Structures are given as structure tokens and as C-alpha cells.
Amino acid sequence: MSFRPTNYAVAAVLGLASGAQAAIDRVPEPVPDIDFSAISMRDDAGAAILAAEEGNDKSDLRIARALREAINDDKVLASLGQNIRIESRNGEVTLRGPVNNDAQRLRLAQLALNTAGVTGVNNELDVKRR
Numbered sequence: 001m002s003f004r005p006t007n008y009a010v011a012a013v014l015g016l017a018s019g020a021q022a023a024i025d026r027v028p029e030p031v032p033d034i035d036f037s038a039i040s041m042r043d044d045a046g047a048a049i050l051a052a053e054e055g056n057d058k059s060d061l062r063i064a065r066a067l068r069e070a071i072n073d074d075k076v077l078a079s080l081g082q083n084i085r086i087e088s089r090n091g092e093v094t095l096r097g098p099v100n101n102d103a104q105r106l107r108l109a110q111l112a113l114n115t116a117g118v119t120g121v122n123n124e125l126d127v128k129r130r
Contacts, residue, residue, distance in 0.1 A: 059117050060088040067093065067115045077107060084108065084125070091119035099125050 064086045071081045084097040093112045099105050105125045112121040 057090070059091070063088045063091065063093060063115055063117045067112055067118075070111045070115060071108065074107070074111065077104060077111070080104065080108075086112075088118075091117055092122065093118050093120070094122040094124060096124045097126070098128050100128055102127055 067086050067088075068081065071077050071084060080097070080099060084095060084099075087094040087096070093115070095108055095112060099108065105123065105127055108125060109121050109123045112118055112123075
């Protein structure tokens with residue numbers, strides 16, 4: 001699913017993201033003993049951009065670094081940071097990895113969109129269902 005600034009704004013106006021802000025602001029309970037290794041292995045497989053293919057442009061590296069810092073600074077998302085893969089190519093950011101709920105998925109896309117230099121976000125985060 002791709003979130004571009006205009007698409008996200010339209011979704012918010014249409015009410016598709018209504019109630020998401022309240023859920024984003026809540027700190028979720030820790031999820032015990034969830035094995036994310038299958039998702040990590042899938043992301044490391046051929047579908048993901050390899051490090052050699054990833055944007056090595058200074059602006060792409062700056063985007064990835066700024067987004068990683070924003071995730072680590074977010075009190076709700078910091079614990080997910082190590083499991084989130086950030087790929088940036090020509091300002092287009094792809095997010096992959098496991099999250100606990102839709103609110104976290106939306107919040108990560110929102111952080112990416114708010115990162116300087118980002119032109120679009122491909123949100124490929126997986127919501128772990130219990």
C-alpha cells in the first residue's frame with residue numbers, strides 16, 4: 001500500500017483514518033513471545049531491495065537516518081525500531097517489518113511522510129494478528 005501526502009490527506013478527509021490519532025497516542029501493552037523471524041526472513045528474500053540496490057545517494061542515506069532517529073525518539077514506536085526496515089531510493093521510502101496494530105502502521109507512515117526529502121511512502125508493514 002502506498003501512502004503519498006495527497007492520498008493520506010484525502011483518506012483523513014474521508015474519515016478512513018478517523019480515530020487513528022487516539023490509537024496512535026496510546027501506549028500499547030507489550031506483546032510477549034511473538035516470533036518475527038518468518039517476516040524478517042521474507043523481507044531478506046528476493047522481494048526486498050538489496051543493500052547494493054538501495055539508494056546510496058547522500059539524500060537517501062540522510063532520509064533513512066532521520067526517519068530511524070524519529071522512530072527511536074517516538075515513545076510508542078521506539079521498541080519496534082530494530083524490527084523496522086527502512087529503504088529509501090530517490091526520496092521514495094519503503095517500510096517493512098512487523099508492527100502490533102494498525103495505529104503503529106499508520107504512525108510509522110506518518111513519521112516517514114513528515115521526514116524532510118520524502119516524496120512518497122510504500123507502507124509494507126505487517127500487522128501481527130493475535
